Amino acid sequence: MGKASRARWDGNVRSMAIIAKPRDQITAEDIAFLRENYTSTGGLLPNAYAGGAFYTPTHVARFVIEALCGLNGGTFASGSRFLEPSAGSGVFIEHLPDDAEIIALELDETSATVTSLLYPHANVIQGDAFRHDRRDYYDYVIGNPPYGVTIDIAAEDVPDEYATLSKKKGGRLGGKSEVAFIELAIKAAKPGGYIAFVLPLGLNYANYAEKVRRLLYETCWHVATIGLPGETFALTGTTIQTQILIVRKAPPGTPLIPTVEKRWGSNFKRGGYDDITDFDAKFLAGQAPSYFAQITDIGYDAKGAPTPSKWDDGLTQLDELVDDFTDTLVRENLYPHIPSWHSVKDVSAFMFQHANNNGDGYREASRTYAEGSYRWNELTLGAGAEIEWRGESVSTFDFEWQDRIVSDYYAELAQQVSVSSSEMEAVS
Numbered sequence: 112m113g114k115a116s117r118a119r120w121d122g123n124v125r126s127m128a129i130i131a132k133p134r135d136q137i138t139a140e141d142i143a144f145l146r147e148n149y150t151s152t153g154g155l156l157p158n159a160y161a162g163g164a165f166y167t168p169t170h171v172a173r174f175v176i177e178a179l180c181g182l183n184g185g186t187f188a189s190g191s192r193f194l195e196p197s198a199g200s201g202v203f204i205e206h207l208p209d210d211a212e213i214i215a216l217e218l219d220e221t222s223a224t225v226t227s228l229l230y231p232h233a234n235v236i237q238g239d240a241f242r243h244d245r246r247d248y249y250d251y252v253i254g255n256p257p258y259g260v261t262i263d264i265a266a267e268d269v270p271d272e273y274a275t276l277s278k279k280k281g282g283r284l285g286g287k288s289e290v291a292f293i294e295l296a297i298k299a300a301k302p303g304g305y306i307a308f309v310l311p312l313g314l315n316y317a318n319y320a321e322k323v324r325r326l327l328y329e330t331c332w333h334v335a336t337i338g339l340p341g342e343t344f345a346l347t348g349t350t351i352q353t354q355i356l357i358v359r360k361a362p363p364g365t366p367l368i369p370t371v372e373k374r375w376g377s378n379f380k381r382g383g384y385d386d387i388t389d390f391d392a393k394f395l396a397g398q399a400p401s402y403f404a405q406i407t408d409i410g411y412d413a414k415g416a417p418t419p420s421k422w423d424d425g426l427t428q429l430d431e432l433v434d435d436f437t438d439t440l441v442r443e444n445l446y447p448h449i450p451s452w453h454s455v456k457d458v459s460a461f462m463f464q465h466a467n468n469n470g471d472g473y474r475e476a477s478r479t480y481a482e483g484s485y486r487w488n489e490l491t492l493g494a495g496a497e498i499e500w501r502g503e504s505v506s507t508f509d510f511e512w513q514d515r516i517v518s519d520y521y522a523e524l525a526q527q528v529s530v531s532s533s534e535m536e537a538v539s
């Protein structure tokens with residue numbers, strides 16, 4: 112075991128001793144120690160089962176929360192509801208406002224106890240996330256689910272059907288953790304709510320993730336995909352390629368509608384125009400241009416040593432992206448071009464970046480922002496043209512279209528409730 116792993120090991124051992132104490136004997140110093148040193152076992156023992164416990168660096172978690180805050184106009188409404196379904200030691204919760212309603216699920220007892228000590232304002236529920244039954248409830252589902260872990264749970268403990276879990280012998284359900292956690296997030300978020308997860312890059316192309324890619328495509332608007340470099344998780348001893356995916360759950364019944372333009376070109380006009388008729392491209396009504404970025408410097412190298420940086424105060428390339436989330440004009444003007452699914456013939460892959468980074472957007476953005484981060488957007492329903500929607504003309508660059516679809520949905524729901532309660536009154 113190397114020096115860094117030894118230090119992590121020792122930190123975990125002392126953390127276990129702290130949480131074994133009676134609660135009233137745990138001091139502020141103990142809490143500070145846990146915050147700094149508890150990292151769980153991910154990557155510490157080669158080949159050992161660690162439940163996918165590779166914790167997210169705090170600046171990555173902070174960026175995710177800041178991006179969501181930006182999408183909400185720069186502030187979270189008081190009492191916003193957050194779900195962290197695989198909380199680990201709660202690094203995402205650290206960056207949430209104190210007046211939020213926070214539910215944190217965590218299977219591992221030690222990690223759940225650490226999270227409840229560090230964030231007493233959160234409701235930490237120790238147990239399997241797939242038992243959680245709140246549906247259409249959360250404004251935000253956030254986190255970094257376990258990757259490549261096999262879910263194994265009694266079917267009777269799971270409150271409803273999962274497309275990504277399959278029936279096994281003995282009345283159990285099994286599946287791959289990251290895809291099942293995405294499905295859980297889609298179920299738990301309310302229509303109009305956001306999901307922001309750190310996910311493995313393999314999700315973009317692996318066969319096992321096909322169902323969940325389609326599920327995302329059919330139920331959520333894509334907001335942003337931000338590729339992270341391999342060294343992001345260096346401190347846990349892994350070089351896995353990851354990405355941040357931000358999507359927004361569309362109200363049920365939001366239809367997939369055809370693109371308004373069928374021949375699109377790069378705005379650099381280098382590649383000429385492509386005819387996309389063959390792809391039968393459709394996107395959910397309300398889908399705005401999609402935001403993509405690739406981080407090339409996360410603030411440290413593969414050994415965890417800080418990279419020379421032009422930023423002060425621990426800022427990184429991620430911080431350069433935060434404003435893009437408040438400013439839709441930026442998101443509409445970052446080298447818009449035809450989505451990168453056009454070469455894979457799978458429209459449902461539009462939320463994801465080519466794993467080999469050979470999409471037009473990536474190439475153009477990497478020439479423009481040579482030092483990184485690279486940012487670009489991909490057009491979806493059209494290149495700014497008007498589109499027909501429920502008897503009105505809407506611009507395909509209208510970022511508020513989604514908000515109107517969401518508020519119409521809740522207005523209709525409220526009307527149905529008031530009609531049925533007046534019917535009840537008439538009967539009684």
Ligand SMILES: C[S@@+](CC[C@H](N)C(=O)[O-])C[C@H]1O[C@@H](n2cnc3c(N)ncnc32)[C@H](O)[C@@H]1O
Pocket residue numbers: 151161162163164165166167196197198199200201202203216217218219222238239240241254255256257258260288
């Ligand atoms: C990749 S870690 C991430 C932790 C935290 N979200 C973060 O970003 O630092 C995944 C966490 O999921 C937990 N986990 C694994 N399977 C779970 C399940 N079925 N239900 C709830 N938590 C689970 C692991 O114990 C681990 O703490």
